[in-house]
Amino acid sequence: MKILITGGAGFIGSNLAKKLIDRGDEVVMVDNFNDYYDPQLKEDRIKKFLKGYDFKLYRGDIRDYDLLKEIFKKEKLDKVMHFAAMAGVRNSLEDPFLYEEVNIRGTLNLLDLAAKHKIKNFVFASSSSIYAQNKKVPFSEEDRVDHPISPYAATKKSKELMAHVYSHLYGLNVTGLRYFTVYGPWGRPDMSYFKFADKMRKEQPIDVYNRGKMSRNFTYIDDIVSGTIKALDNPARYSIMNIGGDREETLMRFIDVLEESLGTKAKKNMLPMQPGDVKSTVADISKLRALGWAPTTRIEEGLKNFADWYKEYYKD
Ligand SMILES: NC(=O)c1ccc[n+]([C@@H]2O[C@H](COP(=O)([O-])OP(=O)(O)OC[C@H]3O[C@@H](n4cnc5c(N)ncnc54)[C@H](O)[C@@H]3O)[C@@H](O)[C@H]2O)c1
Numbered sequence: 001m002k003i004l005i006t007g008g009a010g011f012i013g014s015n016l017a018k019k020l021i022d023r024g025d026e027v028v029m030v031d032n033f034n035d036y037y038d039p040q041l042k043e044d045r046i047k048k049f050l051k052g053y054d055f056k057l058y059r060g061d062i063r064d065y066d067l068l069k070e071i072f073k074k075e076k077l078d079k080v081m082h083f084a085a086m087a088g089v090r091n092s093l094e095d096p097f098l099y100e101e102v103n104i105r106g107t108l109n110l111l112d113l114a115a116k117h118k119i120k121n122f123v124f125a126s127s128s129s130i131y132a133q134n135k136k137v138p139f140s141e142e143d144r145v146d147h148p149i150s151p152y153a154a155t156k157k158s159k160e161l162m163a164h165v166y167s168h169l170y171g172l173n174v175t176g177l178r179y180f181t182v183y184g185p186w187g188r189p190d191m192s193y194f195k196f197a198d199k200m201r202k203e204q205p206i207d208v209y210n211r212g213k214m215s216r217n218f219t220y221i222d223d224i225v226s227g228t229i230k231a232l233d234n235p236a237r238y239s240i241m242n243i244g245g246d247r248e249e250t251l252m253r254f255i256d257v258l259e260e261s262l263g264t265k266a267k268k269n270m271l272p273m274q275p276g277d278v279k280s281t282v283a284d285i286s287k288l289r290a291l292g293w294a295p296t297t298r299i300e301e302g303l304k305n306f307a308d309w310y311k312e313y314y315k316d
Helices: 011-022 039-049 065-075 089-094 096-116 151-170 192-201 221-233 251-262 299-313
Strands: 002-006 026-031 056-059 079-082 121-127 174-179 206-208 238-243 268-270
Touching: 002 011, 002 065, 011 026, 011 039, 011 221, 026 065, 056 065, 065 096, 079 096, 079 221, 089 096, 089 151, 096 121, 096 151, 121 151, 121 221, 151 174, 151 238, 174 221, 192 206, 192 251, 192 299, 206 251, 221 238, 251 299
Parallel strands: 002 026, 002 079, 026 056, 079 121, 121 174, 174 238, 206 268
Antiparallel strands: none
């Protein structure tokens, strides 16, 4: 299979590329290497993490319809995995227009070309943030998600809606996966666990909201990759699925294990709950499980792998 991965230099995209190339798929990537976080990390994912791997990389923007048109025409793709996005809830409040352009317009460009080129399966990244202040746990795909509370979450909801339109009108197979807090080596520096590690390295205190009593489904990158590939291999006319770990962990426990893995104790600012923060973000993953997938990595193993990578990457 020849597969286009958008956001191929990103955390999830680069890990997917590695797995797909390993199993014999042909991979084409597009990424604009923007500076939302250190672009050197993106370069290193390509040059170091994917060293020795064979793939084609287009340095370009998914907002550029003509570029994408050329890629689809030239590459004769079978499937698309759409992971390029402006990620990050908080940053979307700073620049909602950019989030709208990249996440909505960029996705529309790709859906349109995927339909025109009769792509066999279009898998894209949605997000658990779409559940906003959902009170009912675990979060199910059947729950109503009509009240997003950030521009980022609203763009993810829009992607799901637009994907439905293309599935309905043009028979495009689409699956949207709602990711729950992904962590691991080569991860994203804007995410809490990575920022905690940075602060611990610099001996600065970390802010722990609600005294660490929030619970989350932290999901290790290898489990994310195997689940995402399950969706890729099982095309559906239109499907939305949660993808998250199967153990509810408190933030405090997560920090304890991170400290052990890094071999450092964090100075902690214990703070009350932040307005708008959610106490529990836990996924119902039965839908993806029905395809034969199960997350297998405990945080003890996952954070150890992250810490080993982190210490090596930032050793100088
Ligand atoms: N990591 C998580 O915990 C998580 C949780 C929920 C959803 N997601 C979603 O999964 C997807 C991948 O996330 P990630 O964690 O790998 O993030 P990431 O930021 O590491 O990867 C996204 C990649 O897309 C690229 N990109 C951004 N805008 C682009 C544009 N206009 N044109 C071309 N490339 C562009 C970036 O340069 C980056 O390399 C995103 O859609 C994100 O919203 C991730």
